Amino acid sequence: MSGVPVVIGYALRECLRRRVFVVVLVLTVGFLALYALGAHMLFEEIEDFQGPTSIDDQVLRGSTLVGLAMFCTLFLGAVLAAFLTLSAVRGDAENGLLQPLVVRPIGRDALLAGRFAAAALVCAGYVLAVYAAAVVIVGVAGEWWPDRVLSPGLGLAAGVVVIAALSLLGSIFLGATANGIAVFMVFGAGLAAGLLGQIGDALSVETLENVSKAAAWVLPFEALYQAGLEGLTADVSGATGIIVRLGPFGGAQAGGALLWPWVLVYLGLVAWAARTAFARRDL
DSSP: OTTHHHHHHHHHHHHHHTTHHHHHHHHHHHHHHHHHHHHHIIIIITTTOOOOTTSOHHHHHHHHHHHHHHHHHHHHHHHHHHHHHTTTTHHHHHTTOSHHHHHTTSOHHHHHHHHHHHHHHHHHHHHHHHHHHHHHHHHHHHOOOOSOSHHHHHHHHHHHHHHHHHHHHHHHHSOHHHHHHHHHHHHHHHHHHHHHHHHHHHHTOHHHHHHHHHHHHHSHHHHHHHHHHHHHTTTOOHHHHHHHTTOTTSOOOOOOTTHHHHHHHHHHHHHHHHHHHHHHOOO
16 A cells, blocks of 8 residues: 555645635635625624513524534535545546556555545545634624534544545446435535434424434435534534534534444445455456
8 A cells, every 4th residue: 555645646736736625715715705794794783682581592593503614614615525536546547547546566555545635635634624713703793602622623633534425336336426426416416315303302203203313314414514513512502502503515423433433444345345346347
């Protein structure tokens, strides 16, 4: 596996050559600028808003803003993960770029490990930076900070790593366009599962709740996202806690003690499936 650092360097240089990082940086700066403006308007311009006396207005505003930032950050991270991996195998093979690498001196295992490591490092670092910026913006604008700052960020980072792994697996079977479509459909399915669970919880429909929970474990980036939302207001109780845990684009749900071990097992299963499929693929 000595070729892994070589593949990581190759993947990063490829992104620089294609100006992926420049585009992501420009779009992210634009998003954070609009986000800061929105946070300022919400906390300063409508500070005279008075909700029900049982609702902590500051918590409601702050948690909603950070929860929205978490959703946007997960989406942006998923886009980045997909574009870093969607043509990693079949796309490069069709372009004649892969064959010289997998014969010698790199090998197939090192190629997969290197492409995954590069995507995971870039995407995890990206979402952690954007999440931290969003938390600071809300903290400065409204003097509100999440009850758990670290765990939601780590959950987002792990979520995009899972998406990157699934995208890399898909690249073995699908061309770049088809794989990109598949990744975003999987991402949308995870979000839809979260919304179904929210609807089921509100209407007391046990079937919807069970379907949502099962889907969140089949697609653990959704479970990580829900657990992150729950961590934002883990210490909030009463009517405020009930409202804020509805969450944007999926309700907040505690992940439990098995979530992180399952994520590690899930990544191991995806890695095994990718390695097996790539070993059998005729390039």
